[in-house]
Amino acid sequence: MAEKVKVSIKVNGTVYEREVEPRLLLSDFIRHDLGLTGTHVGCEHGLCGACTVLVDGHSARSCTLFAVMVDGSEVTTVESLGTMDKMHPLQEAFQEKHALQCGFCTPGFLMTAVEYLQGNPNPTAEEAREAIDGNFCRCTGYENIVEAVQLAARKMASH
Amino acid sequence: MTESTISKSFKRNEDPRLLTGNSTYIDDIEIAGMLHVAIKRSDYAHARIIKIDVEEARKLPGVVAVYTAEDLGDYWRPGPLQVPPPTAIKGAKFNARPLECIAKHKIRFSGEPVAVVVAENRYIAEDALDLISLDIEQLPYIGDLEKALEPGAALVHEDLESNLAADVVQEVGSWEKAVSEADSVLKKRIVTNHVAGGAIENRGFVAQWDENLNILNCWATTQGPIPMRNSIARYLGLLENQVRLMNPAIGGGFGPKIMSSQIDDVIIPWIAIKLKRPIKWIEDRRENFLGTTSERDQIHYAEIAYKKDGTILGVKDVFYHNTGAYDPYGMTIPLNTQTHTISNYKIPNFYSQIKMVFTNQMVVTPVRGAGRSHGIFVMERLMDAVAKETGLDPVEIRRKNMLRAEDMPYRTGVIGQDFVENVLDSGDYPAALEKTFEAIEYEKFKQEIQPKLRAEGKHKGIGIVMFTEGTAVGPYEGAKVMVGVTGKVNVVCAYSNQGQGHYTTFAQIVANQLGVKVTDVNVVIGDSGQWQWGVGAFASRGITLVGTAIHQASVKVRVKALGIASKILSTPEEELELEDGVVRVADMPEKFVTLGDLAMQANPTRGTVEPGMEPGLEAAAYYGPPHGATGFGCLGMILDVDPETARVKIDRLVITDDCGTPVNPMIVDGQIHGGLQMGIGEAFYENLVYDEYGQLLTASFMDYLFPQASDMPAKFEIKHMVTPSPLNPLGIKGIGEAGAICVMPCFMQALEDALYENELSITQSFMSPSKLFHYVQSAKNA
Numbered sequence: 001m002a003e004k005v006k007v008s009i010k011v012n013g014t015v016y017e018r019e020v021e022p023r024l025l026l027s028d029f030i031r032h033d034l035g036l037t038g039t040h041v042g043c044e045h046g047l048c049g050a051c052t053v054l055v056d057g058h059s060a061r062s063c064t065l066f067a068v069m070v071d072g073s074e075v076t077t078v079e080s081l082g083t084m085d086k087m088h089p090l091q092e093a094f095q096e097k098h099a100l101q102c103g104f105c106t107p108g109f110l111m112t113a114v115e116y117l118q119g120n121p122n123p124t125a126e127e128a129r130e131a132i133d134g135n136f137c138r139c140t141g142y143e144n145i146v147e148a149v150q151l152a153a154r155k156m157a158s159h
Numbered sequence: 160m161t162e163s164t165i166s167k168s169f170k171r172n173e174d175p176r177l178l179t180g181n182s183t184y185i186d187d188i189e190i191a192g193m194l195h196v197a198i199k200r201s202d203y204a205h206a207r208i209i210k211i212d213v214e215e216a217r218k219l220p221g222v223v224a225v226y227t228a229e230d231l232g233d234y235w236r237p238g239p240l241q242v243p244p245p246t247a248i249k250g251a252k253f254n255a256r257p258l259e260c261i262a263k264h265k266i267r268f269s270g271e272p273v274a275v276v277v278a279e280n281r282y283i284a285e286d287a288l289d290l291i292s293l294d295i296e297q298l299p300y301i302g303d304l305e306k307a308l309e310p311g312a313a314l315v316h317e318d319l320e321s322n323l324a325a326d327v328v329q330e331v332g333s334w335e336k337a338v339s340e341a342d343s344v345l346k347k348r349i350v351t352n353h354v355a356g357g358a359i360e361n362r363g364f365v366a367q368w369d370e371n372l373n374i375l376n377c378w379a380t381t382q383g384p385i386p387m388r389n390s391i392a393r394y395l396g397l398l399e400n401q402v403r404l405m406n407p408a409i410g411g412g413f414g415p416k417i418m419s420s421q422i423d424d425v426i427i428p429w430i431a432i433k434l435k436r437p438i439k440w441i442e443d444r445r446e447n448f449l450g451t452t453s454e455r456d457q458i459h460y461a462e463i464a465y466k467k468d469g470t471i472l473g474v475k476d477v478f479y480h481n482t483g484a485y486d487p488y489g490m491t492i493p494l495n496t497q498t499h500t501i502s503n504y505k506i507p508n509f510y511s512q513i514k515m516v517f518t519n520q521m522v523v524t525p526v527r528g529a530g531r532s533h534g535i536f537v538m539e540r541l542m543d544a545v546a547k548e549t550g551l552d553p554v555e556i557r558r559k560n561m562l563r564a565e566d567m568p569y570r571t572g573v574i575g576q577d578f579v580e581n582v583l584d585s586g587d588y589p590a591a592l593e594k595t596f597e598a599i600e601y602e603k604f605k606q607e608i609q610p611k612l613r614a615e616g617k618h619k620g621i622g623i624v625m626f627t628e629g630t631a632v633g634p635y636e637g638a639k640v641m642v643g644v645t646g647k648v649n650v651v652c653a654y655s656n657q658g659q660g661h662y663t664t665f666a667q668i669v670a671n672q673l674g675v676k677v678t679d680v681n682v683v684i685g686d687s688g689q690w691q692w693g694v695g696a697f698a699s700r701g702i703t704l705v706g707t708a709i710h711q712a713s714v715k716v717r718v719k720a721l722g723i724a725s726k727i728l729s730t731p732e733e734e735l736e737l738e739d740g741v742v743r744v745a746d747m748p749e750k751f752v753t754l755g756d757l758a759m760q761a762n763p764t765r766g767t768v769e770p771g772m773e774p775g776l777e778a779a780a781y782y783g784p785p786h787g788a789t790g791f792g793c794l795g796m797i798l799d800v801d802p803e804t805a806r807v808k809i810d811r812l813v814i815t816d817d818c819g820t821p822v823n824p825m826i827v828d829g830q831i832h833g834g835l836q837m838g839i840g841e842a843f844y845e846n847l848v849y850d851e852y853g854q855l856l857t858a859s860f861m862d863y864l865f866p867q868a869s870d871m872p873a874k875f876e877i878k879h880m881v882t883p884s885p886l887n888p889l890g891i892k893g894i895g896e897a898g899a900i901c902v903m904p905c906f907m908q909a910l911e912d913a914l915y916e917n918e919l920s921i922t923q924s925f926m927s928p929s930k931l932f933h934y935v936q937s938a939k940n941a
Contacts, residue, residue: 023282037187038180040410042359043444047860050359078180087175095174098825101833102658103177104184104360104410125873133869136860138359138411139658141832141898142868143875 007071011036012080020067027051029067030077038078038107042136049135052108053077059115078107081114089155090114090148099148101139109135113149122153164670165889168825169677173662182408185363185380186441193365194223196430196440197284198422199274199291200450201266204302204519204853205313206295208264213274215290221283224434225291226275226426228263234429235263238420239390241524242489245327247578251490252326253515256316258418258487258522260425266295267315267484268519269853270449272422277430277438300853304458304479304516315484315517324486325515329497331572332508334464337473341464345544351533351903352925353456353481353847354840355863356526358657360410361442362451364423366431375428377404382412382655383695384685387419391428399691402428406685412657413837414526415452417697420487448858453847454492454526455924456481457533463541464508469549469556473508476500476537480515481523488524490515491576495530495629498573498581499900500538502627503588503791504560509573519853525697527837530576531629532900536924539624539904543911544920552605553908554596554623561588561625568885575787576698577632583789586817586882588625591793594815594878595623599795613915618800619810620913626901628790630818630893631703631886635783637692638705640669640712642720642776646740646755648675650712651683653693654705659895660826661701667822668706668889672713673720674737675754692781699893700787702822707782707887715778720757723776727752727760788884788892792816794901800913805932807843807910809872814901817880819892824879827894832875834898840866841899842906846925864927914938 004019011034018033025044030036030053039062042050046064053062054076062075082088090110093099100106109132116123116131123131128149129142137145176182213225228235237257244253261272274291278284299313306312307322315322338344365378375397381387381404388404395402409416423440431438442451459478465471480493493513501509546556562569564587575581596602604621612619638652648669654661666680683689693705721732724742728735728750736745743751754776761776763769797810814831821827844864848856857863883890903924910926911919917938926934 021282031186032189035189036180037183040184040360041186042361042410043860045444045859045861047865048359082179084175084179084181087178091175091178094178095170098171098829100174100177100658101660101829102358102360102409102411103173103182104358104408104658106177107180110178129868129871129873133867136359136865136867138357138413138837138865139833140829141834141836141875142871143832144829146868 005068007068009067009070010074012077022066022068024067025063026065026067026070027062030062030075036077036079040104040107042105049112050105050108052111052135054111054115059112078110081110089159090152093148093152093155097144097148097151099140099144105135105137109145113152117153117156121157123150125150164667164677165822166820166824168823169663169667171660171663172666172678184360184408184410185365185378188365188378188407190367190437193437193439194277194279194434195281195284196427196438197276197281197288198272198446199276199288200446201262201269201271201273203266203295203297204269204300205298206266207298208262208266208295210294211273212292216276216287219283219287219290221279222276222287223279224277225287227273228261238425238487240489241386241419241487242491245490245494245578248327248329248574250328253490254319254324256485258420258485260420260422268521269855270521272450275426277434301519302849302853304481304518307516307518308514315519322517323514324482324517325490325513327490327513329573330510332473334473334475334508334510337464337508341472342467343548344462344464345548346462347541347544347922349459349461349537349540350923351455351457351536352841353453354526354845355448355453355847356413356415357865358411358413358416361444361447362416362423363441364427365437365439366428367437368432368435370435373401375402377402377428378407379404379424380409380416381406381419382417382657382697383419384655384687385653385691385693386695387424388687390419391424394425395428403688406655409655409657412696414454414529415524416657417695418452418524444860445858448863449855450521452522452524454523454529455533456523457496459537461537461541463545465545467549469545469551469559471504471506471560474501474506474541475510477512478514480513481518481520482515483518483520483522485522486515487522491525492523492530494576496534498571498575498629499531499534499627502571502583503562503625505562520849527834528896528899531896532903535626535900536904540907540922543908554601557592557625558589561592563589575629577787579786581629582786583627584884584886586789586791588791591791591815591817591880592625594880595793595795595813598876598878599797599811599813601795604797618802618913619797620800620909620911621795621797622905622909622912623793623795624901624905624908625793626791628699628897628900629787630699630790631784632698632700632787633783634694635781636694636704636708637779637781638708638712639690639779640709640716640777642716642754642758644755644758646753648673648680649683650680650709651690652705653685653687653690654701655685655696657696659701660823664702664822664826665706665709668709669713672717673754675740679740699895703788703887703891703893704782706822706891707889708780710889711780711782712778715780716776719776719778720754723757723760724752784886788819788886790816790818790892790894790897792897794905796905796909798909798913800910802914802935805928805935811876812872813876813878814898815878815880816897817882818894818897819884820881820890822891828877830894831877831898834896835875835902836866836871837899838902839870842903842925843927844870846927
């Protein structure tokens with residue numbers, strides 16, 4: 001077993017100093033070392049997008065990054081968005097448009113969309129569809145997710 | 160009268176928790192002292208085991224234990240069949256070969272478990288897998304369904320005479336008579352594709368043995384918590400209520416999560432008891448592809464006898480069904496195929512034979528659609544073939560042969576997966592056809608738009624197909640509805656939720672009777688510690704079976720509440736109403752008693768007990784239908800095809816669906832969307848491919864193409880019809896599989912229409928872009 005390495009990673013505003021194995025996946029670090037289980041793992045080979053988080057503001061697959069690779073970086077997960085009592089407009093839009101069923105892929109979609117909407121706050125349906133094209137969902141057929149991203153854009157514009 | 164909460168699109172109760180990362184899925188469960196399991200799976204498809212050497216693995220620091228079948232001793236035994244043999248069908252032959260949780264003497268598919276490693280963490284457990292070596296004698300791989308039955312073929316189960324798992328014939332009327340009266344008989348070899356369930360969450364299992372309480376706590380992603388609980392108890396020799404099985408949040412099911420008696424639920428509890436430590440196993444994606452179950456693989460030799468005018472006289476279908484290495488799920492899939500082959504049409508003579516075949520492939524059990532789509536594909540393709548031969552339009556031939564509203568209820572004479580005759584309970588099938596026909600502007604497309612496009616050298620084609628969706632089969636489900644002293648209501652059932660919205664729809668059914676807010680009903684699903692009777696989530700049966708049980712229980716609670724309130728308020732029951740969480744006098748709303756107070760009153764104190772008293776403002780109910788309720792619909796698609804690149808774009812997709820009373824129309828639409836997505840994936844992208852040695856070549860999302868957002872049409876255009884089922888008080892039918900079962904034949908019909916110059920006759924349910932390209936090229940050269 002390789003020697004453990006010290007890392008300092010800021011997650012959702014809190015700095016965590018930990019000793020980790022070099023091979024520890026960022027997804028496992030977030031989920032099992034920090035207990036932030038909102039980030040989900042669906043394929044562990046970077047395809048499904050369920051594990052999407054933001055690293056220094058950009059969406060990334062946490063299952064294909066090692067925790068040591070983001071030493072000194074800032075990671076943002078679904079837990080940073082809203083709470084059950086006060087959801088983020090994007091989360092409200094997902095509920096209103098029935099853009100989730102089992103909810104397992106949802107955090108990945110939310111993190112993808114939250115980044116996307118910062119760059120394009122008023123997407124057309126086609127643009128919104130393109131934006132979420134890298135995330136897999138088996139339940140919804142995507143149509144309601146496209147609509148939710150657009151609704152979220154409108155909600156966020158009026159905030 | 161309280162306003163109805165049925166047929167309204169309430170926002171989902173479960174969403175805030177799911178959206179904020181606050182749900183607990185199986186891999187989110189952490190227990191102090193927990194150990195982690197990784198499973199060694201065979202790289203060989205068919206082999207005799209000589210030795211499994213685990214010594215090196217045992218020595219690895221951090222490894223706590225390694226087990227093979229030998230280590231299990233007498234505990235190792237093939238699991239019970241999950242679905243019994245089809246005794247209801249005369250002459251049916253069925254060779255039961257239930258799952259072996261871990262290979263002992265022989266490996267029967269690539270991916271079959273051969274050893275289990277328990278370690279301090281998952282990383283170490285996976286390291287140890289590489290240190291296990293297998294000494295085996297390789298045997299010939301059996302993968303071709305037809306060759307598997309040839310004399311001299313290697314045997315998957317050597318104690319059987321052949322690889323035939325089952326042989327079932329069902330005949331209604333006389334095929335011979337149909338042939339003798341027909342003007343023509345047309346024959347096709349039709350193949351349906353092999354696909355995965357593909358839930359985004361893989362399976363998982365956590366077990367914790369509480370030695371002091373003598374209770375085994377289990378958490379599982381199962382779609383059938385009670386059957387799994389019972390199976391675990393039986394294996395371990397425990398009483399049923401010594402095993403508490405809980406469903407955490409589940410990230411999609413789609414069929415394969417129904418299975419029990421697999422390695423996880425057999426071995427993990429055994430390890431937890433043996434090591435006295437909590438044990439967790441989480442399946443990874445590769446394992447999910449290799450070792451979980453899959454479906455669809457059938458080869459049909461189908462014939463149709465018809466008159467010159469397009470009247471269908473009979474259908475004969477002899478088909479091979481791949482069951483994989485074992486057949487624990489009985490004949491559910493091929494029986495569904497039989498019932499769904501003729502179910503939209505009046506076919507007086509029908510002969511259908513199932514030849515179920517053992518192969519060296521992963522076990523085949525239901526995936527969303529579960530045999531329905533195959534029957535529909537066969538029949539719809541036959542209709543199209545007859546349309547071509549007789550010169551009738553595809554819509555016309557369907558109109559001519561369809562069952563009518565006045566034929567309902569219609570007894571098909573075919574025994575279904577629930578072992579009773581398939582009876583189509585209700586519906587107006589022709590109306591569904593006309594609705595889609597109008598909405599997609601079929602006539603205008605064919606007569607005005609398409610000729611113009613063809614003149615411009617463009618290739619757009621239209622397809623239109625019918626389907627039935629057999630749902631809501633028995634045996635039964637049950638539930639209990641309990642009003643608490645806060646006035647909020649708790650519902651417990653032993654179903655399983657993988658995203659269907661039951662936390663909301665079940666609450667709506669309770670609210671409808673008890674006059675409480677939908678958000679004030681807490682629904683508990685799949686916790687055997689709270690409710691012990693039920694079967695599980697399959698065959699689109701939750702909303703109908705559990706929903707009806709909840710409705711009946713709610714009616715009982717309502718009666719109980721009115722009875723107690725009548726005494727308290729000194730008012731006859733018929734003058735009372737339930738609304739806003741209280742029972743009040745209808746024309747004196749200030750005179751009321753809250754449900755919470757009634758719940759208090761329903762728990763008698765000293766000296767107040769009357770004979771025959773049953774405490775609690777609560778009631779349980781069970782519902783088992785005489786036969787399933789059948790939904791139906793019509794799908795139309797317009798495809799834009801580029802024959803040079805084989806790029807296919809779905810221009811329009813219109814579906815008319817009738818699932819009886821929709822409890823929550825928003826959720827119904829969501830189910831249709833998801834089903835359609837799977838259907839589109841199945842027609843154009845998804846394909847499980849085994850090589851000539853039985854290696855699965857598509858065991859990752861790199862190779863198994865998953866339908867993505869840009870593969871879908873811009874809009875799923877949904878038209879609704881509502882024919883309440885006469886079988887249950889709310890008139891509900893299921894909706895889970897509708898979208899998934901109808902796309903393939905429609906897609907192929909539209910492809911043929913788009914590529915009219917090539918005169919294609921597509922007889923396979925999967926036409927990937929590359930396959931389509933080659934198909935077009937070879938048709939050109941023919």
